[in-house]
Amino acid sequence: MNSFATFGNDLYTGKRSFDIVGRQKLWYTVSAILLVLAAVGLFGRHLNIGLEFRGGSEFRVSSISNTDNFEARGKSAIGSLDTGSDVIVTKIGDNTVRIQTEKFENALSDKVETALSKEFKVSADKISFSTVGASWGQSVSQKAITALIWFLVLVSLVLALYFRTWKMSMAALVALAHDLVITVGIYALAGFEVTPASVIGFLTILGYSLYDTVVVFDKVRENTLAAEGNGRLSYSQAANQAVNQTLVRSINTSVVALLPVATILVIGSRLLGPGTLLDLSLALFVGIAVGTYSSIFIATPVLADLREREPAMQELKKRALRFQSAQARRAGAVPSADENPTEDASPQDVTRVPSASSTSTTGRAMHPYVQTGPRNQPKRPPKSKR
């Protein structure tokens, strides 16, 4: 616990800094591999499409006192009616049996119910059944695609307006697509069943992934605006600092978001069996985990890459390098020239190394000026360049 707080402190002050933005190639490679795996899963193995998309019937018999040999018994109960379709019998929890059939005459369901209640010796009110027409799943996925398009358009607009740059929208959407493809890919690879509830879960992931990215970007914007003003950090360095400073929040948030979802997942899979609850929570669990990864390792590096290409940002980088080497020289600590500038690059840290011995120096960012001479006023670029 203590170490975690210290960890947070070090990340905030820059004493410990993970070079996340600088190693973007590594993360891109990792994600590329994941994406290829997802694509292999999608096109090689295909998704395990649920009953709701194919159409069919499902019966659930609960409170069975004796589930021995449930599979043969379920099949014989249905088979006696000779529906001529495949019958899948699964056991859920301790005392529930699920029977799925395809292409089922709706009118026969009464007879099946009677047969099942006789076979498993339960009263008819312990049997649930649902029938899904084949067009149902189609209409759900169609709606989902419409929802997706609307959501993307609206969110890009809102983000572009809020952050005043389309590049942030862009980077957020790249992370979003990344999350979605990987989540669906995991579904394909693991063979999880895709139901309309999972589709809704995927859509919710979009919201969560963006939510997470927005929190990080808000800090990025704050830090980079400051950097543009004082010219001490390049865009990438400022963005990296932001990611590091929000890392503790990202970890805490993910843990807090995953805990309830994981609870549903465990209870759902152990006690309830497949259903809305389990489908939604599984999609969310996978999506939240991937979303946290992408908001840290994908969204911010992509943003930094996009912004670093701007001439103004190149200029800022040069200014920052000049400032940092001058700062290092003045402080007496000579960082070797070939050292990666993004590491240990925050101004606080550069100044704090010598000041740690002296208790009279504060840790504030502006205090180096006090040591080095008259204080400069923060410079802001003209409005057109902000």
Add this chain to the structure above:
Amino acid sequence: MAINPHNRGPLRTLSVLALLVLGLYGLLGAVSTWGEAQLTPKLGLDLEGGTQLILKPKIIGNEKISEGQAQKAVDIIRARVDGSGVAEAEVTTQGGGNIVISLPGTPDKATVASLQKSSQLRMRATLVEGAGAPTPVPTATPTATPSATPPAKGTSTAPVTGKPKATSTGTVTTAPKSGFPPALAAATKPAPTATATPAATATPTTSKSPSTAVKPKNASDLAWVTPELEKAFTALNCANPKSTEDIVDDPNKPMVTCSTDGRAKYILGPAEVFGTEIKDASSGQKQTQSGSTGEYEVRLDFNSAGTKSFCDLTSRIVSLPAPRNQGAIVLDNRVISNPVPQAALCAGNASITGNFTSASAKVLADQLKFGALPLSFGLLTQDNISPTLGGDQLRYGLLAGLIGLLLVVGYSLFQYRALGLVTVSSLLIAATLTYGLVTLFGWSHGFRLTMAGVTGLIVSIGITADSFIIYFERVRDEVRDGRALKAAVETGWVRARRTILISDAVNFLAAIVLYALAASNVRGFAFTLMLTTIVDIIVVMLFTHPLLSILATTQFFGEGHKWSGLDPERLGARTVTYAGRGRVTIAARRAAAQGNQS
């Protein structure tokens, strides 16, 4: 009691929240005492047990249906559900014009099939009329069912348009006219007085073109009445609301059916005018040259095909003896009106008058308009949840929520120490508000909490708690920068508020899009997500922040106690902090600590 002036603002904000909670629960209490609300959220079918049907309205031969047509479809279904006599059935619409019917218990197959039937309106000539209850004829076997009825499924597939009408008439005229036994004739005698249908009179608009009346009048010919029809007619008991469910409305054949109120039954000739041939129907007060008469009428407009068929029908039956001079308007297998034309009506419009009230005229006009819209309904899903399974789902869902909540509480206490208690109390306030709102929406908008909704609530625990995490981390950042807690809370709040608002806005947007476009019952998920996002903002603004501001003035938090979660020393603020009034917080303590060591 003296109030710290610093706390006045936060306390005012907190009292706003208290008023809000009190108002919410006061309203809830009021509507449950004097209204019909209940104090627990309404549960969806998957938690309570019951059957849910989702129907998709379709127009035969047409792909899309308009908003107004979808509304009509809902009206038709509502009328059918009410007519089927199921108590507490709910009919609602869902995105994309789908119709959701929720029934407690399990409906039998016939009910489901009757709900799906396509809506068809036709005009036929009346051949025989009788009282609604079965006639005590010794030959009539009560078990006899209409022999000519294939399974009810056939009705929905019967084509409405394009069939030549009364083409078979030529052969029927030669058939013997003897098929009208005395017993049956006697039974029909008292019928005209027994009918509750208004003694409708169709006002002659124009009566000309006698040349069109040359057509054979065979649709009114009694030769249509075969022995089977008679048997079916005798057996038909209109007092039983389900008696007409199995009747096949084949436009080329005569049919046996009841009036909508079940007081009369009829043998009708083949269909002559089809619903699709009605251009429009309206109701209103009858207008004459002298102005409004105060009498209500239903006006009908036909298209060209309809004008001709209607002309044929009226000009043929106008001279026939009762009851064969009555037309019969049949909607969904039942006679909704049986007007008697006063003349041959060939102008393409007609008006039906009788003992209409404003409301009953409107009902008939609407029914005639439905007829112009041959809707059928495809069954998208049927879900039947046994009460046992529903109860299990609810129990496990709540259990999952409780465990999830405890884990989140445990984690935040571990991470934020005493500050975690602020998270816990904020979550409790959020839960209180959400519970009240869900219950209230159940009363005002019929919102039912489904499994998907419960999942949404559980998922939202994490998202709500995240707002507090953003806030606390921001405050900690400010403390790390060396600010005193009071200042850190204010500065951190201004910055965190922006982040919380934009991230909640994105979340809310996602929920709205989901809600507007989700087709299935997962809509409950989007709704609870939407609700909890708003609750989250309310709680952070009106509870968490003011509470933290007040706590910042306490010694425990303000001076950064080891267990407060805001201990500056542990947060790495190794520098002097001027705490006001000449007090210096960290340096003083560190100096003291060092003094003790040396």
